[in-house]
Amino acid sequence: MAEMAAPTDAEGIDAVRMTWNAWPRSKVEASKCVVPVAVAISPIRPSPEIPVLPYFPLRCKSCMCTLNPYSRVDFSAKIWICPFCFQRNHFPQHYAMISESNVPAELYPQYTTVEYALPSQSVPPPPVFLFLLDICLIEEEMGFVKSALRQAVGLLPDHALVGFMSFGTQVHVHELGFSDLSRVYVFRGTKELTKEQILEQLGLSAGQRGPKGVQPVQNGMTPAIINRFLLPASDCEYTLNLLLDELQIDQWPVQSGNRASRCTGVALSVAAGLLGACLPGTGARIIALVGGPCTEGPGMIVSKDLSEPVRSHKDLDKDAAPYFNKAVKFYENIAKQLVSQGHVLDLFASALDQVGVAEMKVAVEKTGGLVVLAESFGHLVFRDSFKRIFEDGEQSLGLSFNGTLDIFCSKDIKIQGIIGPCTSLEKKGPSCADTVIGQGNTTSWKMCGLDKSTCLTVFFDISPSDRSNAPGAANQYLYLQFLTNYQNPQGQMRLRVTTIQRKWADSSANSEELVEGFDQETGAVVMSRLTSLKMEMEEEFDATRWLDRSLIRLCSRFGDYRKDDSSSFTLNPSFSIFPQFMFNLRRSQFVQVFNNSPDETAYFRMLLNRETITNSVVMIQPSLISYSFNSPPAPALLDVASIAADRILLLDAYFSVVIFHGMTIAQWRNMGYQNQPEHQAFAQLLQAPQDDAQLIIRDRFPVPRLVVCDQHGSQARFLLAKLNPSATYNSAHEVAAGSDVIFTDDVSLQVFFEHLQRLAVQS
Known part of the structure; x- marks a missing residue:
């Protein structure tokens, strides 16, 4: 991983950014800070400074944390003390040579992040790509998508396993193992299928698993059975190209005034069933290329009748989208199945109207999949993005599989949950908070797919006991440790350990430390992710009003002013551009959904939740x-x-x-x-x-x-x-020659800031 060029930014070797770099001591102080105590971490962002260690880590016998630079070491007694639970641990025999002048890499002060290359006996499994192609397209679109697929298969590593399915009115699973005779398994698109029915029809159920005397591998499957549907790219490129040449658009007649019948839901459940039977627990991706809405069977989002429009935001608000909740429930079940198998769903939606991204969002987000929304399969947005998935070298996304994230924290800290592409593993522990944000109630999360820019936001709660509030040298610092287990693009298992130390700020006595430690960019991104989540989860949630009130409270708490004198108001440089971020967030596509479809809103929010802080700031401002x-x-x-x-x-x-x-x-x-x-x-x-x-x-x-x-x-x-509409049709007399005006009733940043000052200084 270290070969990839690392971006230089505020995140350093740890790829971690926090809203507050000094933490308030109590729950009350934390609530006064308005912006939540949160950490944004990119679990596998590459950096040439991260050492790769070819052995297993040492774990604390009490809390299971890993040896790190903040551990106290007694070299003469060969003991280390865990900074999380203060347990004394003996070094094992192979650390016998340790001394002040001879320490292992994980104790170097600059190596707060290290990666362990976990030794494994077996050959690394190949990556698996199952392409799922919508054939209810017009000829021109079909031509575009076929050429993109040919290019993709040419770019795949030779040993990668490839499968191919197409769907329209029915689902077709293409057998690639017999190049002389093409065999296709057909599924009806109208009814929901159980996993057992899918396996039986494909000849993959328990009674049909290969001849006697052939040794089964993985899950009782013989290689011969797997190779009927999934073949190495080098072996099936020719067969696949022939298949694409002959593939036609869906031949079922579409009556005038009707939409094509498209069974996206059944296609996804057949794909999940096929991968689950052949290769559970290995890195596999379903790459779905969808060109229109699902109108048939489970997961449908609109009827075939063209006079019925696809649901809008207004319909969702008024509960007038008859298929929405049922479809979301169906895709939630698909998400559960994929997560338990360790597989990823990537969605490439290319259509002028909606295809159901809003409903499928749960399956893409919980499996850590990629999503791209474009107007056509011929558009550069689709073509170049699709190519990027398979590229290597500098342009590589660093696609990795089967990740799990475990978080350990000092005992006064509780974890509320995570916003981002992951799923809770429901591993409860004493550090789980009562309030849940996003994927919570756990200290461990699953990330079926992750890449070098994947970023997760972890929300924390402060709940100190009376004893822990006693001042003392040992009690000045808090610690967090993030353990990410994952399978890198080369198929090797890695464990990345990041240990963070921050100071407790005694904010009741001195808020200067708090103020100096505020990160405005991270604060803005965390507020936008939280707002998006609340807009989805809470009915009647007024985002603009909530953001305004939060900003007024923040400025009242941290601004310098004389009571009731707005002209005296000033903000510390640590907060000076935060109001501007909030002004732009209020006007952004994350909060103002009026002009966008539910698909577009879901798309924007999925990317906001998974991108780095630097990228997310550009989305907001x-x-x-x-x-x-x-x-x-x-x-x-x-x-x-x-x-x-x-x-x-x-x-x-x-x-x-x-x-x-x-x-x-x-x-x-x-x-x-x-x-x-x-x-x-x-x-x-x-x-x-x-x-x-x-x-x-x-x-x-x-x-x-x-x-x-x-x-x-x-x-x-x-x-x-x-x-910023500083010149509108109301103020046209002030406009400089050659400049422009904006036709809007929105207030300008200046007016917004004047209002903010007036409200923040009110007694």
Whole structure:
């Protein structure tokens, strides 16, 4: 893993960021801090500084924590004391040479994160990819998706196992093991199937498991049985290409005024059953390519009648989406089955309308799957993202399998739960909190799929006993330890151990430590993840109002001001941009769902919950760069005032990247000045944002949509929607020449901040 280039940022070797870097001592003090005590961790983010140790870790015999740099060591007695439970542990015989001048790597102060390469007897299992293709498509879309699949199979490692299924009105499981004669198993798409029925029809049930005398492997399956459906990529590339050549769109007639009958739910349960029978517990992915809504059988989201629209946010709010709850329940069961098998569901949805991402979200998120939403299988967003999954080297996503995360903490700390792509393993312990956020009631989580940018948010509760509040040197620090077991892309089992030490802040006496330790970016991302969760879980939850009240409380608590004098209000630099983050969050697609479909909202939230802090900040508050003749490229204010006729702006809003040409620039370009030798500088000015946009796109998954537009053009809305409306049609008299106005009733950041000051200083 250490070969991959590591991003440099605020997370350091541990890939950990906290809302508060000094922790309040009590529950009351923590609630006064408004922003929850939370930790964002990227469990397997690569870093060249992390040592890989070729032996098993030493564990504390009392609490099972791992030896780490914060353990106290008595070299003469060969004893180490665990910082979590203060248990004294003897070093085993093979540590006999330990001394002050000869310590093992896990005790080096700079190695707060180490990785153990766990020795294993068996050959690492190959990765498994089961492609599941929707064939209710038009010819053109079918052509696009076939070429993407051919390219994918060509990029897979030779030993990776590949399977192929297609579905429309019925589900077809293609046998790849007989290249001379193609055999297909057909399932009806109308009714729910039990796991036993699926296995029986595929010839995989207990009574049919291979001839006598052949040694079964894994779960009683013989290699011959597995190889009927799953073959190494090098053996089946030719067969698969032939199969794709012959594959036709669904031949079942569709009556006019009707949608095609598509049985996505049955297809997913057959795929899960097939993988569960052949390869339980090994790293496997179902890669579902879906081009429309499920209209048949379990998991359906809309009827076949085209006059019935697909559910909207309004329908969900009014409980007027007849199929929604039933479909979510069905996909929850699929999620449970996949998690118990250790398998991942990846969803590639490409359609102009919705396909049911909102219903399938639970199965993708709980298995740690990837999700990409595009308008067509021919669109760059789909094509480039799909290719990225299979690429190696610099561009590799570092796809890993079968992860588990265990968290240990000092005894005054309780774990409320995790928001992110994982599932609770329901392993209760004394450090489980009463209140649950996300996946809670456990100290251990399962991550069937994870990659180098997967990020989880862990919420903590403070519940000290009276004795532990006594001041003392040993009691100044708190400790957290994260243990991630996973199978890396090469199939080897690894254990990564990250141990964190932070200080308790005595906030009743001195809030300075607290203030200095606040991380505004992490705070904003944690608040946005919590808001998204509450919007989904709590009926009648008013997100804007909740965010406003939280912000007012935070500013009242940490601002400097004289009572009832808003002009005296100032914020410490540690909090100075937090109100701006909240202003942009209130206007973002995570809170304002009015303009988006439930599928889009589910998509945005899934990515918000799994991406790194740096990436999530860009989703909440996009970055803007300005290009002009008289100055080098420079960051610009995310404000309508940044628009000028002689400027080009580059907006990175994470899901889309916008290149916006001012009026004059667009006119000159249309006249072709950039092609004349005397206007070299203009050609370079036009090219610079294009190059920078490609740099952003190259490193991002899913690949963002690139929008190139001109001032006053129809696509300019992609930029205007994200800018602070400091000049609207109400204030048009103040606008600078060549700039722009935004037609909105939204308040500007300045007005928002004035209101905030007035409310925060009220007695």
